[in-house]
Amino acid sequence: MDNLLEEKLKHLRQLTEEQMLAIIDKSFPCYLYDPMRYVVTAGGKKLRPLLLLMVCEALGESISHALPAAAAIEMVHDFSLVHDDIMDHDDLRRGRLTVHKKWDESVAILAGDGLLVYAFRALSRCPPQVVPRLLDMFSSSIIAVCEGQSLDKTFEQQDQVSLQEYKEMILLKTGKLFGLSCEMGAVLANGNQDQVDAMRSFGEHLGTVFQIQDDLLDLTATEMNLGKDVGSDIKEGKKTWPVLHFIQHARPDQLQAFERLTNGHVGPDQILEIVELFSKAGSIQAAEQSLRQELETLRNALQILPDNQASAALRQIVALIEKRDR
Amino acid sequence: MDNLLEEKLKHLRQLTEEQMLAIIDKSFPCYLYDPMRYVVTAGGKKLRPLLLLMVCEALGESISHALPAAAAIEMVHDFSLVHDDIMDHDDLRRGRLTVHKKWDESVAILAGDGLLVYAFRALSRCPPQVVPRLLDMFSSSIIAVCEGQSLDKTFEQQDQVSLQEYKEMILLKTGKLFGLSCEMGAVLANGNQDQVDAMRSFGEHLGTVFQIQDDLLDLTATEMNLGKDVGSDIKEGKKTWPVLHFIQHARPDQLQAFERLTNGHVGPDQILEIVELFSKAGSIQAAEQSLRQELETLRNALQILPDNQASAALRQIVALIEKRDR
Numbered sequence: 298m299d300n301l302l303e304e305k306l307k308h309l310r311q312l313t314e315e316q317m318l319a320i321i322d323k324s325f326p327c328y329l330y331d332p333m334r335y336v337v338t339a340g341g342k343k344l345r346p347l348l349l350l351m352v353c354e355a356l357g358e359s360i361s362h363a364l365p366a367a368a369a370i371e372m373v374h375d376f377s378l379v380h381d382d383i384m385d386h387d388d389l390r391r392g393r394l395t396v397h398k399k400w401d402e403s404v405a406i407l408a409g410d411g412l413l414v415y416a417f418r419a420l421s422r423c424p425p426q427v428v429p430r431l432l433d434m435f436s437s438s439i440i441a442v443c444e445g446q447s448l449d450k451t452f453e454q455q456d457q458v459s460l461q462e463y464k465e466m467i468l469l470k471t472g473k474l475f476g477l478s479c480e481m482g483a484v485l486a487n488g489n490q491d492q493v494d495a496m497r498s499f500g501e502h503l504g505t506v507f508q509i510q511d512d513l514l515d516l517t518a519t520e521m522n523l524g525k526d527v528g529s530d531i532k533e534g535k536k537t538w539p540v541l542h543f544i545q546h547a548r549p550d551q552l553q554a555f556e557r558l559t560n561g562h563v564g565p566d567q568i569l570e571i572v573e574l575f576s577k578a579g580s581i582q583a584a585e586q587s588l589r590q591e592l593e594t595l596r597n598a599l600q601i602l603p604d605n606q607a608s609a610a611l612r613q614i615v616a617l618i619e620k621r622d623r
Numbered sequence: 624m625d626n627l628l629e630e631k632l633k634h635l636r637q638l639t640e641e642q643m644l645a646i647i648d649k650s651f652p653c654y655l656y657d658p659m660r661y662v663v664t665a666g667g668k669k670l671r672p673l674l675l676l677m678v679c680e681a682l683g684e685s686i687s688h689a690l691p692a693a694a695a696i697e698m699v700h701d702f703s704l705v706h707d708d709i710m711d712h713d714d715l716r717r718g719r720l721t722v723h724k725k726w727d728e729s730v731a732i733l734a735g736d737g738l739l740v741y742a743f744r745a746l747s748r749c750p751p752q753v754v755p756r757l758l759d760m761f762s763s764s765i766i767a768v769c770e771g772q773s774l775d776k777t778f779e780q781q782d783q784v785s786l787q788e789y790k791e792m793i794l795l796k797t798g799k800l801f802g803l804s805c806e807m808g809a810v811l812a813n814g815n816q817d818q819v820d821a822m823r824s825f826g827e828h829l830g831t832v833f834q835i836q837d838d839l840l841d842l843t844a845t846e847m848n849l850g851k852d853v854g855s856d857i858k859e860g861k862k863t864w865p866v867l868h869f870i871q872h873a874r875p876d877q878l879q880a881f882e883r884l885t886n887g888h889v890g891p892d893q894i895l896e897i898v899e900l901f902s903k904a905g906s907i908q909a910a911e912q913s914l915r916q917e918l919e920t921l922r923n924a925l926q927i928l929p930d931n932q933a934s935a936a937l938r939q940i941v942a943l944i945e946k947r948d949r
Contacts, residue, residue, distance in 0.1 A: 329773035380736060384729040403710040403776055406732060410706060411769045413736065417743055418762040421755060429751040432758060436744035443737045447655035450729055 302613055306347055309360070309367075313346040314338065316368040320419045332396045332408035333415070336375045339391045345370045345478040348503075351614075352482030352496050354607035362424070363485045366431065369419035370478050372412045373435075377442050377474075379409035384450060413439075427484055434484075438477035445470025452536060460541045464505070472504030479503075492601055499598035503618070506591045510621055512537035513584050516572050528568035531559065538587070543580040551578050592619055628939055632673060635686070635693075639672040640664065642694040646745045658722045658734035659741070662701045665717040671696045671804040674829075677940075678808030678822050680933035688750070689811045692757065695745035696804050698738045699761075703768050703800075705735035710776060739765075753810055760810075764803035771796025778862060786867045790831070798830030805829075818927055825924035829944070832917045836947055838863035839910050842898050854894035857885065864913070869906040877904050918945055 317337045324330045346367035353363040381387075382395040383405050389395065397405035423431055448466040452458045479500035483493040515530040516539060530537050543555065554574055558567050575581050595615050602608040643663045650656045672693035679689040707713075708721040709731050715721065723731035749757055774792040778784045805826035809819040841856040842865060856863050869881065880900055884893050901907050921941050928934040 323770075326770055326773040326777055328777055329770055376736075380732050384732060404773075406706055406709060406735075407769055407773050407776075409732075410702075410735075410739065411766065413739060414762055414765045414769060417758065418766065421758040421762060425755040428758060429747060429754040432743065432747040432754060436740055436747060439740045440737065440744065443733055443740060444649075444652055444655055447652045447730075447733050450733075451652055451654055 299613060302610055305610065309347055309350050310343045312360070312364060313343055313350075313367045313371055316364045317372060317419075320365070320368055320372075320422070321415055328400070328404055329407055329411055332379075332400055332404055333411050335393075335399070336379060336396060336408065336412065337372070339393055341371075341391055343371055345374055345474060347614075348475065348500060348611075349478040349482040349485075351607045351611050352479045352602075353486045355602045355605060355611060356483055356486035356488045356492060357603070357605075358486035363482060365419045365422035366481050366485055369416045369423075369435070370474070370481065372416035372419060373439055373442070374474060376409045376412040376416065377446070379405055379412065381446060383409075384446070423485070430484060431481060434477060434480060438473045441469045441473035445473070458536050458541060460538070460545060463536065463538065463541050467505055467508045468501060471508055472501040475504040475507075476500035495598050495601040499595060502591050502594045502598070506588060506595065506618060509538050509584055509588045509591065510618075512539060513581070513588070514621075516568065516575070516581070527565070528563060528571070531568065531571060532563045534559070539575050539580045539584045542583050543575050543578050546580065546583075547574075547578040625939060628936055631936065635673055635676050636669045638686070638690060639669055639676075639693045639697055642690045643698060643745075646691070646694055646698075646748070647741055654726070654730055655733055655737055658705075658726055658730055659737050661719075661725070662705060662722060662734065662738065663698070665719055667697075667717055669697055671700055671800060673940075674801065674826060674937075675804040675808040675811075677933045677937050678805045678928075679812045681928045681931060681937060682809055682812035682814045682818060683929070683931075684812035689808060691745045691748035692807050692811055695742045695749075695761070696800070696807065698742035698745060699765055699768070700800060702735045702738040702742065703772070705731055705738065707772060709735075710772070749811070756810060757807060760803060760806060764799045767795045767799035771799070784862050784867060786864070786871060789862065789864065789867050793831055793834045794827060797834055798827040801830040801833075802826035821924050821927040825921060828917050828920045828924070832914060832921065832944060835864050835910055835914045835917070836944075838865060839907070839914070840947075842894070842901070842907070853891070854889060854897070857894065857897060858889045860885070864910045865901050865906045868909050869901050869904050872906065872909075873900075873904040 314337065318334070321330065321333055321337065349367050349370055350360050350363055354360055378390060379396050382390055383397045383402055387395055388398050393399075395405070396408050400408075417432075417435075420431055420435055421428065445466055445468075448462075449470055452462070452466065476497040477500065479496035480493055483496040488496070512530065515528060515537065518527055531540070544552070547555070551574055555571065558571055558574070561567075572581065592615070595618075596612070599608065599612055599615065602611070640663065644660070647656065647659055647663065650660075675693050675696055676686050676689055680686055704716060705722050708716055709723045709728055713721055714724050719725075721731070722734050726734075743758075743761075746757055746761055747754065771792055771794075774788075775796055778788070778792065802823040803826065805822035806819055809822040814822070838856065841854060841863065844853055857866070870878070873881070877900055881897065884897055884900070887893075898907065918941070921944075922938070925934065925938055925941065928937070
């Protein structure tokens with residue numbers, strides 16, 4: 298990555314974390330605040346606040362103006378991780394124990410609740426004239442996150458899920474919060490309605506891009522780059538983009554071969570065979586094709602921004618995402 | 624109860640429920656919205672919205688103006704019940720199965736989250752000029768509710784809890800939300816700062832009154848009036864107001880007698896003996912004395928309101944609470 302951009306992102310991540318800690322200004326009772334701080338200081342890419350801040354700057358407003366909103370959006374993301382980890386029985390998050398593992402489930406439910414409420418508290422620190430509008434879009438988008446998580450849990454127990462249903466789930470669970478981040482950046486910079494709409498759409502497509510990439514990388518990445526087992530989604534029986542395309546489009550004999558391969562032990566050899574099977578059915582290519590279309594939409598959406606350092610940084614980020622291999 | 628007042632309260636409860644259902648305007652995914660509606664339509668006394676609406680009316684503003692805020696405060700209360708019931712492993716609420724019992728824990732976590740976010744959505748429907756101020760006090764008070772629940776869980780595992788700590792916990796867990804209800808009613812009616820402060824204080828003391836009454840009724844009510852086993856707090860080893868006073872003030876031999884009575888089977892005879900023991904140590908009287916003081920504070924706080932139908936209704940409610948025996 299370009300050194301200058303890297304430095305800038307690091308600085309913005311730090312400012313966001315400082316802002317979160319400034320808003321969570323208490324420490325008692327410690328069974329509420331210790332886990333909240335544990336989550337907030339765990340690092341993470343902070344993509345959502347970065348997007349919010351850079352969109353805001355690209356539209357000519359100073360970053361300091363948007364920091365409470367940046368903190369708010371990251372706290373919402375943190376809230377959803379803490380509660381999702383309970384529901385998914387996950388033990389690790391950002392390389393550390395999840396809250397319900399390190400403490401217990403009650404502590405994790407409350408810490409998640411606390412993060413969500415402090416997110417709204419952060420929102421109340423935004424310029425008063427935009428607070429009603431921000432509150433409306435903020436609450437709508439978090440409702441979408443809850444809907445997406447509910448759908449995701451439903452799909453786990455459902456035999457048939459269509460690719461269309463999957464796309465809607467991704468949009469709700471991931472896209473809407475990315476869309477909100479960019480939209481809030483535009484609103485805080487007093488952007489016009491076209492700019493606000495374009496930025497929301499940009500963020501929503503970015504969410505979809507990330508999910509399709511994750512789904513593809515699970516099959517095609519090298520282990521070193523992925524940082525976890527290749528094929529772990531397949532092993533867990535997750536209904537990812539390529540899997541759903543394959544189920545909808547493969548021939549009966551291909552479907553039988555897939556069932557055979559996933560029924561027993563699924564090792565690196567089986568994953569290679571599955572990738573070949575998916576390729577023959579055109580499912581890898583279809584996912585890649587969707588990805589290219591989404592990336593094209595991303596690039597187009599950015600054209601509405603004026604030409605400056607921040608919009609150049611956003612274009613650079615899209616280029617980096619395009620080359621993402623882990 | 625006065626028929627006219629009863630009719631009025633019934634009408635306001637209905638308006639609040641309708642408003643909640645109008646704000647929760649979706650039904651898909653059903654695993655999110657079915658449990659949310661299940662909670663919202665389960666009845667309940669709806670004390671918090673009633674207080675908000677009557678304070679607003681007493682200060683000369685129409686009730687329709689305050690309905691979104693009334694819905695918001697009841698949804699927050701519902702959110703806290705759904706999540707608390709998971710943490711406390713409770714099976715029944717308002718005479719029906721709790722959400723995590725009727726569905727499962729993941730559904731209950733998400734339904735609680737949904738109710739909380741929809742509460743903020745309801746707040747965004749309040750008049751824009753007061754939204755920033757309401758958002759600030761609303762989020763602060765819900766943070767207090769989370770802090771109170773965290774303290775309550777901590778106290779369960781803690782050997783020593785002082786009466787002072789218990790009072791602080793009640794204020795956070797119960798008083799703050801009652802205080803918020805009355806404060807919001809005053810703000811929505813454009814009350815002056817003295818009125819706003821007096822109403823918040825009124826609500827906070829009301830929360831304490833309810834808790835001390837609950838604690839006393841567990842010992843002194845008749846079973847028919849209480850609707851549950853008399854002495855159930857004692858049986859579960861809960862640290863209530865009279866218990867904490869007793870532990871702090873009783874003689875060593877009285878403490879030993881209490882320990883003996885609660886160590887084996889605790890039936891109606893043991894409860895009677897415990898009440899006698901508490902009376903001799905002055906703990907029942909001390910709780911009743913605190914209650915009288917709190918009620919006096921309640922009556923005084925209401926004097927700031929103009930004389931009208933709504934403020935008369937509020938005074939009537941305080942009188943009813945005073946005579947509450949179940």
